[in-house]
Amino acid sequence: MMAANLGRLLTQTARRLPDAPGLIWRDRVWAWAEVDTRVDRLTQVLRENGVTPGDRVLVHSRNSAAMFESLWACFKLGAIWVPTNFRLTPSEVAILATDSRPVAMIRDQGFAAHADAVPSARCILAVGDARAHERDYEAALAAVTPPPPDHEAPVSADTPCWFFFTSGTTGRPKAAVLTHGQMGFVVTNHLADLMPGLTEHGASLVIAPLSHGAGIHALANVARGAPSILLPGEALDVPIAWGLIAQHRVTNMFTVPTILMALCDGAPADADASSLRHVIYAGAPMYRADQDRARKLMGHAMTQYFGLGEVTGNITVLRPDQHDLAPGSCGMARTGMEIGILDATGARLPPETTGEICVRGPAVFAGYFENPEASQKAFTGGWFHTGDIGYLDARGFLFITGRASDMFISGGSNVYPREIEEAILLHPAIAECAVVGIPHPKWGEVGVACLVARAPVGEAEIRAHLQARLARYKHPQVFVFWDSLPKSGYGKVPKSLLKQRLAEEGVTPPPPA
Structure with a gap:
C-alpha cells in the first residue's frame, strides 16, 4: 500500500507558513521556507553522492541545525536515517555502522575519529572541520542545484525510514526498523493523545537528543508548524532552558524524568511555567515522589507516556488530569x-x-x-x-x-526493584535510588540499594522507613550512598552500569548469618 512520504510534512508546512519561524538555535532563526530549502539542497547533495532510496545515512551529531535537517533529507530521499547518540565512542559507533552499513555519513564538528570508524560511508559531510577526503556541510549545500518541487521519493507504508537503535544496556544494540506508514500513525497519535490543540502558535523546546524520543516529538511539531528551539550547548543548562521557555513562550517539550527533575529542582525563583501546555515525560520510570515534586511547578501540563523505541513511544498516555485518578499508573x-x-x-x-x-x-x-x-x-x-x-x-x-x-530471585521469591525503589523514594532525604540484585551464597541473590541523598540520612533510618512498607524479604541487604547514579546518554540509569560500579568498588553482601 502506498503511503505519504514523511518528508511531505515539512514540505506542506513550508508552503503554508513560509515566513513563520521553523527552527531556532542560538542566535539564528530559520523560517519554514528556509528550513525546507536547506533540506532540499541536502537531499540533492546526498543524491549526487550516490545515496539512493533504501540506503542508510549515519548521522553522528549533537542537536543542531544539521541534525534536524538530516532527518528530513533522508525521509524525502527515501533513504534511512541512522542517528547515533553523540556521546558514543568511535568503537561503539563502529558496531552500529557494521550492523547498518551506511553508504554516507554526516558528522558534527570534532567527530573525525567517529567518521574513521564508518568505512562503508563513501560520502562524509562534516560540519565545520572537514578533512581533505570529506565535504564541508555548508559548502556542499551552497554549491548544489536544488531539486525541482515535489521531488520526494514514492514510498509504501512498509518503506523503512529510520533505524532506531535500542540502548544496548542488556547487550549489543539492535536496529529497530521504523517505517513511513508506522511513523505517519505515530505523528497523528502524538497530536491526538499527547498534544491536542497544537498549532503554529505553539513552540517546542528540544532538550533531549533528536536521535531518539525528541526526534519523534519534533515530527509532530513540524506537522503543525510549531517551531523547534534547540538549546545552545550540548548539556542541559537549567537557567538557559527557563530563559528560552519565557522568551519564546514555549508550549511543549519532551523530557525524561532526570531532565524534568533537573528543570524543577533548579528552577529560578522567577521561573514562569504558565505558557507550558504539554510537558511530555517518558523514557524511564518516574516515581510517585518525584512526580509530586514536579507537579508543584508543572502539574497543569505534565503528560506521561510509556513506550519503547520499537513502538516509538506509543503505548500509553496519562494526561495531567489523570495523575490523581490513577496514582502510580503510566496511563491508558x-x-x-x-x-x-x-x-x-x-x-x-x-x-x-x-x-x-x-x-x-x-x-x-x-x-x-x-x-x-x-x-x-x-x-x-x-x-x-x-x-x-x-x-x-x-x-x-x-x-x-x-x-x-531487572527482577532477581531471593530465597525463591521474585523481587522487583521498582517496588523497592518506590518505597525508598518516599523518604524525604532520598533524591535518587536504584536497586539491583547481586549474588548471595545463601539466598541466591539479594538487593543492593544505590542511593543519592539530598539531606543527611543513614542506613538504619532507611531500614526503619521500609519496615511498614515492604515485606522483609524485599528489603535490600546492602545500602551504598553515592554523589550521583551512573546514567546513560539518554538520562536513564542502566542496571548494568550500577552492577559495574558496585563490582569496581568491591561491594558485596554480608555473609550468611
Missing part, C-alpha cells in the same frame, strides 16, 4: 493501540494480575534489521513483547512493576 492505551498482559505461556491475564506487558497496533515497528531471531522472539504469539512487567486495572490503566531482566 493510546488511541488505536492494544495492551495485553500475558503469562509465560502467552495466555492473556485478567485485570490486577501481573505478567509481561505486550502490545499490538499500527505503532509497532517492522522488526530488527537483519535479525530474524530477535524479531521472531519479540513478536511471539502476534504481540510485541516489551520485556516489562506490570498489570492493568479494571479500567485499563497500566501499572509497571518492573522489567523482567
Whole structure:
C-alpha cells in the first residue's frame, strides 16, 4: 500500500507558513521556507553522492541545525536515517555502522575519529572541520542545484525510514526498523493523545537528543508548524532552558524524568511555567515522589507516556488530569493501540494480575534489521513483547512493576526493584535510588540499594522507613550512598552500569548469618 512520504510534512508546512519561524538555535532563526530549502539542497547533495532510496545515512551529531535537517533529507530521499547518540565512542559507533552499513555519513564538528570508524560511508559531510577526503556541510549545500518541487521519493507504508537503535544496556544494540506508514500513525497519535490543540502558535523546546524520543516529538511539531528551539550547548543548562521557555513562550517539550527533575529542582525563583501546555515525560520510570515534586511547578501540563523505541513511544498516555485518578499508573492505551498482559505461556491475564506487558497496533515497528531471531522472539504469539512487567486495572490503566531482566530471585521469591525503589523514594532525604540484585551464597541473590541523598540520612533510618512498607524479604541487604547514579546518554540509569560500579568498588553482601 502506498503511503505519504514523511518528508511531505515539512514540505506542506513550508508552503503554508513560509515566513513563520521553523527552527531556532542560538542566535539564528530559520523560517519554514528556509528550513525546507536547506533540506532540499541536502537531499540533492546526498543524491549526487550516490545515496539512493533504501540506503542508510549515519548521522553522528549533537542537536543542531544539521541534525534536524538530516532527518528530513533522508525521509524525502527515501533513504534511512541512522542517528547515533553523540556521546558514543568511535568503537561503539563502529558496531552500529557494521550492523547498518551506511553508504554516507554526516558528522558534527570534532567527530573525525567517529567518521574513521564508518568505512562503508563513501560520502562524509562534516560540519565545520572537514578533512581533505570529506565535504564541508555548508559548502556542499551552497554549491548544489536544488531539486525541482515535489521531488520526494514514492514510498509504501512498509518503506523503512529510520533505524532506531535500542540502548544496548542488556547487550549489543539492535536496529529497530521504523517505517513511513508506522511513523505517519505515530505523528497523528502524538497530536491526538499527547498534544491536542497544537498549532503554529505553539513552540517546542528540544532538550533531549533528536536521535531518539525528541526526534519523534519534533515530527509532530513540524506537522503543525510549531517551531523547534534547540538549546545552545550540548548539556542541559537549567537557567538557559527557563530563559528560552519565557522568551519564546514555549508550549511543549519532551523530557525524561532526570531532565524534568533537573528543570524543577533548579528552577529560578522567577521561573514562569504558565505558557507550558504539554510537558511530555517518558523514557524511564518516574516515581510517585518525584512526580509530586514536579507537579508543584508543572502539574497543569505534565503528560506521561510509556513506550519503547520499537513502538516509538506509543503505548500509553496519562494526561495531567489523570495523575490523581490513577496514582502510580503510566496511563491508558493510546488511541488505536492494544495492551495485553500475558503469562509465560502467552495466555492473556485478567485485570490486577501481573505478567509481561505486550502490545499490538499500527505503532509497532517492522522488526530488527537483519535479525530474524530477535524479531521472531519479540513478536511471539502476534504481540510485541516489551520485556516489562506490570498489570492493568479494571479500567485499563497500566501499572509497571518492573522489567523482567531487572527482577532477581531471593530465597525463591521474585523481587522487583521498582517496588523497592518506590518505597525508598518516599523518604524525604532520598533524591535518587536504584536497586539491583547481586549474588548471595545463601539466598541466591539479594538487593543492593544505590542511593543519592539530598539531606543527611543513614542506613538504619532507611531500614526503619521500609519496615511498614515492604515485606522483609524485599528489603535490600546492602545500602551504598553515592554523589550521583551512573546514567546513560539518554538520562536513564542502566542496571548494568550500577552492577559495574558496585563490582569496581568491591561491594558485596554480608555473609550468611
